[in-house]
Amino acid sequence: MKRDRVKHSWAEPYKIKMVELLKMTTQEERENAIKEAGYNTFLLRSKDVYIDLLTDSGTSAMSDKQWSGMMLGDEAYAGSENFYHFEEAVKEYYGYKYVIPTHQGRGAENIISRMLIKPGDIIPGNMYFTTTRLHQELAGGKFADVIIDEAHDPENEFPFKGNVNIQKLENLIKNTGAGRIPYLAIATAVNMAGGQPISMENLKELRYVADKYNIRIIHDMTRVAENAFFIQQKESGYSDKSVSEIVKEICSLTDGATMSAKKDALVNIGGFIALNDYDLYEEARNLVVVYEGLHTYGGLAGRDMEAIALGIAESVNDDHIRARIGQVEFLGDLLIHAGIPVVKPIGGHGVFLNAKKFLPHLEQTVFPAQTLAAEIYIDSGVRSMERGIVSAGRNKETGEHNFPNLELVRLTIPRRVYTQAHMEVIAESIESVYAGRESIKGLKMVYEPKYLRFFQARFEKL
Numbered sequence: 259m260k261r262d263r264v265k266h267s268w269a270e271p272y273k274i275k276m277v278e279l280l281k282m283t284t285q286e287e288r289e290n291a292i293k294e295a296g297y298n299t300f301l302l303r304s305k306d307v308y309i310d311l312l313t314d315s316g317t318s319a320m321s322d323k324q325w326s327g328m329m330l331g332d333e334a335y336a337g338s339e340n341f342y343h344f345e346e347a348v349k350e351y352y353g354y355k356y357v358i359p360t361h362q363g364r365g366a367e368n369i370i371s372r373m374l375i376k377p378g379d380i381i382p383g384n385m386y387f388t389t390t391r392l393h394q395e396l397a398g399g400k401f402a403d404v405i406i407d408e409a410h411d412p413e414n415e416f417p418f419k420g421n422v423n424i425q426k427l428e429n430l431i432k433n434t435g436a437g438r439i440p441y442l443a444i445a446t447a448v449n450m451a452g453g454q455p456i457s458m459e460n461l462k463e464l465r466y467v468a469d470k471y472n473i474r475i476i477h478d479m480t481r482v483a484e485n486a487f488f489i490q491q492k493e494s495g496y497s498d499k500s501v502s503e504i505v506k507e508i509c510s511l512t513d514g515a516t517m518s519a520k521k522d523a524l525v526n527i528g529g530f531i532a533l534n535d536y537d538l539y540e541e542a543r544n545l546v547v548v549y550e551g552l553h554t555y556g557g558l559a560g561r562d563m564e565a566i567a568l569g570i571a572e573s574v575n576d577d578h579i580r581a582r583i584g585q586v587e588f589l590g591d592l593l594i595h596a597g598i599p600v601v602k603p604i605g606g607h608g609v610f611l612n613a614k615k616f617l618p619h620l621e622q623t624v625f626p627a628q629t630l631a632a633e634i635y636i637d638s639g640v641r642s643m644e645r646g647i648v649s650a651g652r653n654k655e656t657g658e659h660n661f662p663n664l665e666l667v668r669l670t671i672p673r674r675v676y677t678q679a680h681m682e683v684i685a686e687s688i689e690s691v692y693a694g695r696e697s698i699k700g701l702k703m704v705y706e707p708k709y710l711r712f713f714q715a716r717f718e719k720l
């Protein structure tokens with residue numbers, strides 16, 4: 259059989275119509291900029307950044323169709339046409355019955371947490387996410403990690419490191435009592451584990467357990483299409499299914515969802531809550547008026563909802579997702595071949611450097627991942643993000659740092675933004691920092707905000 263060359267390649271299924279010029283800086287300028295930013299890449303000005311791998315959130319390039327959709331914004335306060343397009347897209351591609359827009363993912367998390375969590379409740383999930391856990395805690399709940407142990411080991415190459423340890427979950431339910439568990443918080447493409455997928459088999463087992471104990475599953479579907487691609491590539495029985503079909507099957511195993519449309523759905527702003535239960539929907543629709551806006555705009559402009567509707571359809575296209583994940587894997591492979599310690603397997607939305615192994619001479623208390631992100635920026639102007647002890651925050655009860663096993667720097671790849679040559683420059687820069695790693699010293703934290711400290715904390719060089 260002749261190999262289909264086009265289908266085999268991860269080459270981008272689009273061409274470039276407009277470009278944004280980047281500024282090249284000198285090392286001296288970058289040293290000054292990161293010092294002024296308190297060695298926190300979140301506090302850099304984007305004009306001082308060459309290749310921006312801080313996040314894949316809201317940083318995607320929209321298509322010409324999405325931009326033209328923006329021109330059809332119906333900016334009515336209530337009942338905007340764009341809301342109905344957006345609602346149709348969510349129903350068609352994800353299959354949930356009811357949807358309420360929110361300004362972004364955490365807006366949806368706030369409402370779900372307020373609505374479902376009572377003080378003292380436990381919320382089991384497949385690894386914490388920063389904003390999700392904070393909203394659970396603010397509502398009086400406590401997150402319990404029931405992800406498989408492999409997820410906490412950067413070297414373990416198990417293909418579905420987003421899976422839940424079903425035994426751990428059942429033990430927790432029995433010890434806590436199902437009545438104290440408002441829902442299972444299940445993410446697809448688990449961010450903090452390195453963008454690692456959950457398998458369909460595990461999701462089916464979760465559905466079985468949830469039904470047995472009469473507990474809901476709330477799906478963090480921020481990167482569901484990326485997860486679906488891994489299922490198509492790696493799980494038996496799915497190679498002939500489209501990403502779109504797999505996405506719908508994943509959603510069908512859950513009762514509701516929170517979404518940050520800024521990732522998978524290829525837009526710069528937006529999110530939503532999706533639910534199958536009418537009574538819950540009614541309550542959420544009422545709460546959204548308090549925190550986000552009327553239930554037909556939820557903090558978004560009409561044009562934003564139109565862009566989401568079109569972005570959802572583009573995001574589940576097989577060619578799109580193969581190129582998106584192909585590019586991330588390309589960078590991952592360059593780094594692996596250069597002997598750089600990274601989280602394996604390479605995940606969906608970025609390559610995660612293992613800072614504990616990159617800088618083994620630094621204790622976790624001097625913030626190795628924070629330090630490494632600053633050093634990479636100084637080397638080349640590539641902006642990355644800490645995903646380690648700073649992101650993990652403090653234990654709510656003891657006030658001590660949480661010490662996560664994973665001390666990572668995330669090189670997050672925005673969708674449809676950078677080229678293969680950019681990936682090569684990034685890899686060269688990481689290699690150069692790796693070559694000089696022994697002379698790198700850690701940081702001390704000199705300012706620590708109360709909530710989500712990684713966004714605004716400031717550091718000084720030791």
Ligand code: PM9
Binds near residue numbers: 313363388445480528
């Ligand atoms: N994720 C990210 O860069 C942006 C902010 S945190 C640095 O990875 C999941 C799985 C996310 C996520 C955001 C949110 C919150 C919820 N769940 O940022 O509020 O990755 O739209 O979404 C970020 P919003």
